[in-house]
Amino acid sequence: MHDTSVRSVYRTRQDRRFIIESWLILIFLFVVTIFIFLYVNIHNLPSPPRHKGMRQFVKDLYDNREFSPKDVEFQPRNYCEIIHIGLVCSGYSSNVHFHALSKSLLLTRSNPIHLHLLVDSESEIILKTLFRTWQVPQIFISYYNIKTWLKDVRWVPNSHYSGNYGLLKLIFPKVVRSNVTTKLLVLDTDLLLNGDIYLLWKIFNEFNYKQAIGLVENQSQYYLGKLNKAHPWPALGTGFNSGVLLYDLEKMNAFRWDLLWTNLTKRLSIVYGQADLGDQDIINGLIVEYPDIVFRLPCYWNTQMSDKSQSSACYKSHKPMIVHWNSPKKYDVTTRDGDKFRGLANAIFELDGNWFRRTPLMCEDRERAALPIPMGDDCDQYTKPAGAFYRTLLFFKEYRYVADENDITYVTHLSYDRLYLMEDIAKVWSGPLSFSLYVTDAELVKSMRFVSNSLILKDRTDIAYHAVFREGDLYPINVLRNTGLQNVNTPFVFLIDVDFVPMKNLFAILKDNIRSMGDLKQKALIVPAFAATSAGTDVPSNKIELIEYLDAKKIRPFLSDVWTFGHSPTDFAKWKKELEPYKVTWRTDFEPYIVVGRDVVRYDERFLGFGWNKVSHIMELEAQNYEFVVLSDVFIIHQPHQTSWDYIMYKRSSLYRRCLQTLKHKFVEGLHRKYNRTFEDWNATKTPSRYPFQRRKRDAVAETTTTLYDSTDYYLVWGGKEKAEGRKEYKKSFAKKIQDSSPENRKESDYYYYDSVHPYNASRMAAGGHVKNVTFLSSEEHDYDYDEDDEHFKEVHDSTTTIPDNITLVEEEVENIDERSKILSNIT
Template identity: 55%
Template sequence: MKLVFPRIIPLEVTTKLLVIDTDITVLSDIYELWNLFNEFNKKQAIGIIENQSNYYLGKYTSYDPWPALGKGFNSGVLLYNLLTLKRVNWPKLWSDVAKRTILEYGSTRLADQDIINTVLKENPELLFEVPCYWNTQLSDHTLSESCYKEHKVKIIHWNSPKKYNVVNKDGDYFRSLAAGFMEYNGNLLRKQLLFCDTAPSGTSNNSDLLCSEFHTLLSTSWRTLLYFKEYKYSVEENDVTFVAHLSYDRLQTIEELVKFWPGPMSLTLYVSDPEFEKSISFISNSEILQNRPNVAYHAVFKDGEFYPINTLRNVALRNSQTPYVFLADIDFLPSKNLYEMLKNYLYSMGSLKNKALIVPAFEIRSYGNVVPRNKKQLLKGLKNKNVVPFLSSIWSLGHAPTDYEKWKTAIQPYQVKWEPDYEPYVVVRNDVVEYDERFVGFGWNKVSHIMELEAQNYEFLVLPDVFIVHKPHAPSYDIGRFRSSPSYRLCLQMMKEEFIQKLNKKYNRIFEYSNSSINFSNIVNRRRKRNFLPPARTTVETNTDYPFNVE
């Protein structure tokens, strides 16, 4: 890729390009490196740092390395002047050099780096030598000590196959530098740390002021890292991906889940920078997860007080590579052979255009109860009341339309009608409409998505011989906020109304809603009079999703 970047990046986009490897740690302002372009002369096209080993001098191998100037150069950090490379016809230049050199020296050992070195040996006028501290190389045979003993290191390059475990007498020092960087709050790099006092302009109504934090999230650009572990999957017809999200405290649940779901998975983690490093370590060292390359891991980094639940779902959904997706949650365990049985249904039912297959959800009532694996065991658990329909005791509206009584004896898929507040777990095509990201934290995040499927005239079909079971866990922080804060619940109610208005306009439907704006002035006035929020009360207007004793 490093060889073709100058060809595929249009000059109208940029005339300068900084290319860096992923196994580096930047310890200084990268803009200082970028400013080195100002020191290029008219002929110089490639800024690069000298190789900090004797590899190109033939000291470590029985074969002759590709030709290079002196010790050669390391391509872990590159500055490309695209205008100059265009002038010298870079694609033809490196291609001709490679074709000619390979006949004498055989195939490259260090890929693009060998080719770049030979090009620079034959065309030294293209070279701009960047100071060594911009690529301090910690390879197995590194000679970088002469550089970092005299200069402050600005980039560490872990270019040994051992990466962070490289054997080096100063290795612990560099590892400590890297560890400090990795635990740094990356969001601070995106913020202006010094502010000038400015008076707010314009006026806002009470509801805007009270719910501004919710609305701000809609324009938030989340730091996101896709596929942060290697992902291997070959697309198969009628295949389905398990799509879910989780926070760091739920990380260990993945190990149990993958035992029950052998198919591809797309998981989004919501983590801080230190939690991200710990997550990588956990996944890499897990004997179970090491053997599951078909699990795609994505990270969205924490920013703000709310859990951006639908943003996380959308990241996982967008990066699902199968024709179908199972939109689930991380705390559910699938019934035996759920993955294989879903593929069979998908094969027999066709494209699923405007159809959603419902996988009924249940829950075990206490930590000690055994999770049923098949329908016979589940029916026995229902009879003994060790298992119940999900949330049936505290929020029956969420799953009641599934018609659990009918499911007990069903042997064929059956259609059910959508009802308000329905939030089943469904299998749909991967081009399904995305979740509405205005819903964060707790409340109406799945309900809104299912409502939009109803607005699109989806057909809802309940599968008779598969299910998922929810395992108990501690209540989330956002549920606590929902229970204790009337303003939180009212803001959710307002967003619910905004969403329904959007659906009515977009799909020419009539979904009912109640206007709650009158309540905002009461909340704001009470805040002005007292320095605390009034006790939470459950009312029809303030109950945005379901009652307060939800876990």
């Protein structure tokens, strides 16, 4: 009995132990199985969410290949097939967006493009100027005036922020004739392309016999009534976005598109009221009634960037081929990943558009290839060659101003580094302004931001901003002047450089002067120019205060210390005591700042950078018999600034100086042919009393028919007779080496003229045979240089003309020996 009970207890314990061990084994096997499963599949688990930087974001967009229609991409392709694109361009901001869209299009296209542009009068001028100066190959443009077509949509009840212009895409089947093209891509201007437009164009081949319109579905819940609009116009599901449209014009005309949309709009507007989204509401209403006409484009052909957009579901899986900023706020939207897409947009805005002039294309341009290639010369880098253009975008900010009969526009120009000067001018000048900016594409973006953030500039709509895009090394000063001059809407212009600040109330005083004088035909009003002698000098508020500054030597006549000839005909001594306007006589090298009628002759654009750019314009006014009148109650003040790069180039390059001199001769000869006016003394020997401190060229014998080729009026002319006879006329023939006690310090320029009373000798000997190297600041309009090295000049400028042997040096008259020595110390 006892043994039986013991065995029973033992068996029970064994059974329990077996059960526990079995469970432990099962648990262990389960854990091992889970571990193995996780180990094998660990790389397939989703990675934890993390913030992606711009670099990774762009890499993801471009690495994704799911979008690629490879069967289309690698088919045999006609690279000369023309892609037709229709756009509505109206308004200054629309033109800026279209400029960026064009760059993104040109960056990715491989085929010729024909643009069909519905434009208002302002946009037509802006865009014609843009593409005329851009000179991009294989871009064809047709312009259609909006006023002709507005009557077709003006009756539609519409509350879109673009007004009636937001409906004009509906009428492209009527605007573009079927004999031009049977297919048309219709795009908004606020798009940026991220892929070849040809791939979108080829989707027309996928339309069936009923499908006439291709669109991408709307990427927000607007048409579901979940956003601001409780009862939007009808749409299929989320509806379609009309920012990208594929129009099969042949089919649309076959089912009478115009009649179809007009009848539907009349019916639906009674029920739903105004079309808040313009043409998009009407197209969606049509698709509800005629769903067979639509072809659903892939989402990546219209990636929408509105505040409530759900486009991330698309671009997470596909590379966005078109980015659409479909919001009134444009690039200020708060959509998901907005900052990263704005970075992509900035890259397009800052892209150098000049590059597309030279972009190689697969389609051979036979017409361009047949054109003769112009043969340039060494001077093309220093003067503007014929047929050269600077890409120009006019009015990149809104401009609205209604002018009266005496109105004046302040026309000036600047580079990006002087952007701040616009505020200084705008503070004082209360009338309309024109700023022509010489910028890169990236600098234009920064300039627009500067204007938008400026408390002084941002709210003014009477300021015209024009962008002339940088090309080459030299500042195209006359191109910039003409850009502003050709685009004013006032009867008169004040032509001035940006480094001047006008006196207070100058605008009103000038208008009073014009009103009292009446017609300014053949008349130029001179505004006297002065300069502060030191930085930080206040601008005098009136003439009385200015005279006090002059007497205290805080201010002096402009360039009177370095180049008196540019403004001395203004007669500053007379101006100080004169109470009425007075006439002055034009003299060589006169370059005043003037008020004239806007129909004044344009500046000669061949002059680039430094030298004679304004002098030539005033000389042509003289050739046209203009009357020059100095205003006695106004003035402008020059602000000191760093020496311009063009002036430095001019000083360093003898080729630059030679090219400029050649252009001067051509210009004066042109005036003679055009006006039958001869300027005999424009480059002749000046009288000593008029041109002090200036080294003179040698006089030829009067009986000879020899012509002298001068580089400038300041330098000796080296003859060609000796060269023709196999010998050269070296400087030692005219000068003697100064005996310096330290031969190792001698320079080739350490010579003095045999004429012992020559002022050059006095200054050299007074300085102990050495001249200090002194530089000075110069205005962009300081048209001449004083410190040419004669030996270097001779080597470059050996002339082939014949001159007589008996050549003498003309002495110079200098009144003040100290002043003379000071000026001559700048020669080296």
